[in-house]
Amino acid sequence: AVDLSTTIAGVKLPNLLLNASGVNCRFENELQQLVESKSGSLITKSATLNSREGNPEPRYAPLAGSIGSINSMGLPNQGYEYYLNYAKNFDYNNTAGKPLFISLAGLSLAENKTMCEAFRDANLPCVLEVNFSCPNVPGKPQVGYDMEAMEQALQVLDPIIGRPFGIKLPPYFDIAHFDQAAAIFNKFDNVVFVTCINSVGNGLAIDLDSETALIKPKDGFGGLGGLLVLPTALANVNAFYRRLKPGKQVIGCGGVTSGKEVFLHILAGASAVEIGTQLMEEGTGVFERVQKELVELMTAKGYKSVEEFRGKVKTL
Numbered sequence: 001a002v003d004l005s006t007t008i009a010g011v012k013l014p015n016l017l018l019n020a021s022g023v024n025c026r027f028e029n030e031l032q033q034l035v036e037s038k039s040g041s042l043i044t045k046s047a048t049l050n051s052r053e054g055n056p057e058p059r060y061a062p063l064a065g066s067i068g069s070i071n072s073m074g075l076p077n078q079g080y081e082y083y084l085n086y087a088k089n090f091d092y093n094n095t096a097g098k099p100l101f102i103s104l105a106g107l108s109l110a111e112n113k114t115m116c117e118a119f120r121d122a123n124l125p126c127v128l129e130v131n132f133s134c135p136n137v138p139g140k141p142q143v144g145y146d147m148e149a150m151e152q153a154l155q156v157l158d159p160i161i162g163r164p165f166g167i168k169l170p171p172y173f174d175i176a177h178f179d180q181a182a183a184i185f186n187k188f189d190n191v192v193f194v195t196c197i198n199s200v201g202n203g204l205a206i207d208l209d210s211e212t213a214l215i216k217p218k219d220g221f222g223g224l225g226g227l228l229v230l231p232t233a234l235a236n237v238n239a240f241y242r243r244l245k246p247g248k249q250v251i252g253c254g255g256v257t258s259g260k261e262v263f264l265h266i267l268a269g270a271s272a273v274e275i276g277t278q279l280m281e282e283g284t285g286v287f288e289r290v291q292k293e294l295v296e297l298m299t300a301k302g303y304k305s306v307e308e309f310r311g312k313v314k315t316l
């Protein structure tokens with residue numbers, strides 16, 4: 001049988017698929033749907049210190065021709081204590097053996113410090129993913145695009161978290177930025193994974209008939225996801241796979257609609273793969289379908305485990 005299991009930050013995932021933070025994971029009932037789904041794990045909606053309503057609606061839209069999505073949610077979430085409580089009550093010995101990831105997106109370093117201290121003090125088996133890449137909070141530039149700020153934040157947060165954790169990154173488009181960002185992450189032993197990518201920030205989707213932007217916030221500017229971001233996602237996965245020190249891993253996110261794109265993310269170097277837009281459009285049944293397709297593809301290619309081809313993308 002084909003083995004799709006993987007280990008991230010020292011925790012075992014029965015299979016390498018999980019949701020992208022933000023999709024189907026703001027409320028407990030949504031998180032429970034993920035627990036009951038065929039995903040290998042689940043991650044919560046990025047939390048801020050205080051609960052947030054987020055941006056005005058419409059703030060999410062699928063793009064014509066199923067090529068992707070645009071969103072400017074604005075970090076709507078229940079506030080970090082809600083997710084801390086969820087993590088305290090989570091059944092870490094659940095029958096599916098699923099670990100829990102927690103996403104934190106403080107609006108300031110002080111907010112991230114407070115939230116990380118709270119999770120440290122709770123000393124729970126969940127894994128933290130610090131989101132440095134939300135593109136949709138008006139007036140809040142993405143920390144991931146400010147290398148100095150990102151390093152300074154890690155100098156504060158790494159010792160507080162005090163155990164393996166990860167970072168949700170924006171897409172980079174310049175080789176120098178891959179070099180600079182990877183060099184920063186290689187300085188912090190607790191940074192054991194990066195998740196590439198968050199949405200491609202500040203796209204503009206316009207409806208031809210109405211001549212109107214699809215979403216309301218920010219004059220229609222929002223993060224792009226789905227199949228159209230796949231090559232950018234694969235490049236970011238592979239760039240960090242090539243640059244991070246041994247022992248550090250990459251979680252792939254972006255453009256996964258089927259087993260094919262999961263296979264490509266693994267080939268690029270991904271140790272786990274997140275599904276966002278397709279989960280939003282299809283529902284949690286996506287995990288069973290995509291897993292079946294991946295197994296079929298691996299079997300056709302003669303692979304029994306993902307280790308056999310992870311990161312083995314060939315070049316000409």
Ligand SMILES: O=C1NC(=O)NC(C(=O)O)N1
Pocket residue numbers: 022046071072073074075076131133134135136137198199223
């Ligand atoms: O990090 C984020 N990425 C997104 O694409 N959207 C959400 C949001 O707007 O809340 N946050």
